[in-house]
Amino acid sequence: LADLMKTEVYDLGKRINIIESIINAKPTDGLWDDGRTDEDQLGIAYDELEWAMNYNGEDIDKDQREILNIYNKHRKINLHKMKDIPVFKKK
Numbered sequence: 001l002a003d004l005m006k007t008e009v010y011d012l013g014k015r016i017n018i019i020e021s022i023i024n025a026k027p028t029d030g031l032w033d034d035g036r037t038d039e040d041q042l043g044i045a046y047d048e049l050e051w052a053m054n055y056n057g058e059d060i061d062k063d064q065r066e067i068l069n070i071y072n073k074h075r076k077i078n079l080h081k082m083k084d085i086p087v088f089k090k091k
Contacts, residue, residue, distance in 0.1 A: 005050050005053075006027070006046040006049075006050065007046070007047065007050060010023055026038075026039065027039070027046070029041075042070065042074060043070050044067055044070050044071070048067045049067075049071060051064075051067065052067050052068050052070075052071035052072075053071065055068060
């Protein structure tokens with residue numbers, strides 16, 4: 001699941017008959033007790049995020065530019081999480 005986009009996870013869930021209440025639940029990291037969702041924290045919806053992740057340089061409007069700016073801000077802050085963890089190798 002780690003390499004799938006949210007829409008792919010939702011599609012998979014429907015194909016394997018996961019109950020609708022789980023599929024329709026708003027994703028959350030569970031770190032806040034105020035009901036804050038992942039999308040609340042990101043400032044954009046997952047479909048917008050997926051669009052930004054797949055953006056290929058075509059002409060875009062002002063709203064799409066803002067989506068890209070939000071995505072790029074979060075991506076830059078979190079790039080360190082994408083790097084392999086250093087491993088000590090005994091010789």
